[in-house]
Amino acid sequence: MELYNKLKNKKEKISIIGLGYVGLPLALSFSKYLDVVGFDINKSKIENYKKGLDITNEADTSSLINSKILFTSNEDDLQNCKFHIIVVPTPTKCDNTPDLSPLIEATKTVARNLSKGSVIVYESTVYPGVTEDICIPIIENESKLKCGIDFKVGYSPERINPGDKIHTLENTVKIVAGIDNESLNIISKVYELIIEAGIYKAESIKIAEAAKVIENSQRDVNIAFFNEISILFNKLNIDTSAVIKAASTKWNFINLTPGLVGGHCIGIDPYYLIHKGKTLNTDLNLLNTSRLINNNMSKYIVDSTIKCLIKANKKIKNCRIAILGITFKEDCSDIRNSKVFDIIKDLKEYGIEVIVSDPLADSTYLKSNYNIDLINIEEIEDIDGIILAVPHLHFKDIPISNIYKMFKVYNQTPSYTEHEYIEKNVIIDIKSMLNKTLIDFNNFIYWSL
Ligand SMILES: NC(=O)c1ccc[n+]([C@@H]2O[C@H](COP(=O)([O-])OP(=O)(O)OC[C@H]3O[C@@H](n4cnc5c(N)ncnc54)[C@H](O)[C@@H]3O)[C@@H](O)[C@H]2O)c1
Numbered sequence: 001m002e003l004y005n006k007l008k009n010k011k012e013k014i015s016i017i018g019l020g021y022v023g024l025p026l027a028l029s030f031s032k033y034l035d036v037v038g039f040d041i042n043k044s045k046i047e048n049y050k051k052g053l054d055i056t057n058e059a060d061t062s063s064l065i066n067s068k069i070l071f072t073s074n075e076d077d078l079q080n081c082k083f084h085i086i087v088v089p090t091p092t093k094c095d096n097t098p099d100l101s102p103l104i105e106a107t108k109t110v111a112r113n114l115s116k117g118s119v120i121v122y123e124s125t126v127y128p129g130v131t132e133d134i135c136i137p138i139i140e141n142e143s144k145l146k147c148g149i150d151f152k153v154g155y156s157p158e159r160i161n162p163g164d165k166i167h168t169l170e171n172t173v174k175i176v177a178g179i180d181n182e183s184l185n186i187i188s189k190v191y192e193l194i195i196e197a198g199i200y201k202a203e204s205i206k207i208a209e210a211a212k213v214i215e216n217s218q219r220d221v222n223i224a225f226f227n228e229i230s231i232l233f234n235k236l237n238i239d240t241s242a243v244i245k246a247a248s249t250k251w252n253f254i255n256l257t258p259g260l261v262g263g264h265c266i267g268i269d270p271y272y273l274i275h276k277g278k279t280l281n282t283d284l285n286l287l288n289t290s291r292l293i294n295n296n297m298s299k300y301i302v303d304s305t306i307k308c309l310i311k312a313n314k315k316i317k318n319c320r321i322a323i324l325g326i327t328f329k330e331d332c333s334d335i336r337n338s339k340v341f342d343i344i345k346d347l348k349e350y351g352i353e354v355i356v357s358d359p360l361a362d363s364t365y366l367k368s369n370y371n372i373d374l375i376n377i378e379e380i381e382d383i384d385g386i387i388l389a390v391p392h393l394h395f396k397d398i399p400i401s402n403i404y405k406m407f408k409v410y411n412q413t414p415s416y417t418e419h420e421y422i423e424k425n426v427i428i429d430i431k432s433m434l435n436k437t438l439i440d441f442n443n444f445i446y447w448s449l
Helices: 002-008 023-030 043-050 061-065 075-080 101-112 130-143 181-192 205-235 240-247 269-279 285-295 297-311 340-349 363-370 400-404 408-412
Strands: 013-017 036-039 070-072 081-086 118-122 151-155 174-178 199-201 320-324 353-357 385-388 425-429 444-448
Touching: 002 081, 002 181, 013 023, 013 075, 013 101, 023 036, 036 075, 043 070, 075 081, 075 101, 081 101, 101 130, 118 130, 118 181, 130 151, 130 205, 151 181, 151 205, 174 181, 174 205, 181 199, 205 240, 205 269, 205 285, 205 297, 269 285, 285 297, 297 340, 297 385, 297 425, 297 444, 320 340, 340 353, 408 425
Parallel strands: 013 036, 013 081, 036 070, 081 118, 118 151, 174 199, 320 353, 320 385, 385 425, 425 444
Antiparallel strands: 151 174
16 A cells, blocks of 8 residues: 555656546546646647647646646656556457557557556456456566566556536446455555545456446447337337337336447447457357447438438439538547448438538548538528437527528428428438427428437
8 A cells, every 4th residue: 555655645656648538537537636647649639738728628728727737748757657547549440350559559658667566557448358468468578577576457447428427437436456456455545536436346357347348338239229129110100219218117128219329439349349259269249230230320321311302302412411410429529430420421422412510529620531621500501401410419409490491492482282292301310309399390301210
């Protein structure tokens, strides 16, 4: 416990390696109690943090400026730290196998600057075995120190949900694990400083790694179930959201909704388990199928949009469609692995003009990396269809009459008869954001998952 006391008395420092969606809130939280060094290889990110700027919106300017965190890209600063938390990305490669290169590079950086008596904790999501079988040998090799004797290692999965102001880092139980009891106790004490909800001490590092990766994989499977049944219910002309609402009255019904599964976690983590299974000749069929179902949803949504446009007597080529929301999920600025990109690409292949509005996404980044211009919602006009892709709170507040005003035909012809050749408009409400009782079905073809 000597190290814990030194950290608390600010005689030693803690470092956070990787200051992204997870690392930055973690660094800010620890900085209320400890001396924190925040290290990231992205120099412009570091410069922004120093100025109090966080484009992910996870941190506000005053908390960044007042935090006293030493933001740095200089790895020498890690030499002054005795407790390191590594929280770098764990993406997949093009073939959906794990890309451990950021984790390996971060591990080498820490190892190069490691001193005896230090503790290294991994928070990145991995498959069971990565910390002990891959990372520890790298640390030993680079530092020439011995694990268990010269330094300790632990794992504590990150469970925050960016954009979620209810389930926060502090009020979610934190799983911790260590290579031995001594490390488990120190790591637990350190996290207890910031986690109000308490610590769960896992029996081993592999158990903690597995616990995290199954949390997200289970969610992927459950969402795949809802996606599959929503396709059936659409064919049966049954409102899926009404079915789910009715079924949710049973106490043990798992209440999820169908939708796109993108992002950095749920759409990625199952591949880590699938990969590990393959190395052991074990096919994880349920996970594989769920990934397939969820990945195909963007194509299903585009197919359904085209069918609705045809039913609405629209000429597909040169139709103008507005998409509301491009981030991978609601109330979050993260666009990584967003399936809305697939929708945009497929619609464009039909010759459809696509315009996109998202108040949370980074417009400069979207322009330079995807050549997508974001427009303000007030600027949307003359459209033939709208896809409510991501139900940001911002969109939920829009009165339906304002949505109607965005349409080409609706502006021109206020009332319709039941004439079958009359041109209608199309609303694709992926997440059933709108109140269906308010929809003007005479003038609109409405579709939701
Ligand atoms: N974002 C989430 O919602 C979430 C939730 C739970 C767990 N996780 C897991 O946490 C980990 C981090 O995710 P994130 O969303 O914070 O990623 P992120 O991309 O937002 O941030 C990672 C940061 O690490 C930096 N980085 C990359 N390589 C580095 C290196 N070698 N040295 C130092 N810094 C380096 C990047 O520049 C980036 O700023 C992943 O394993 C992810 O699966 C993420």
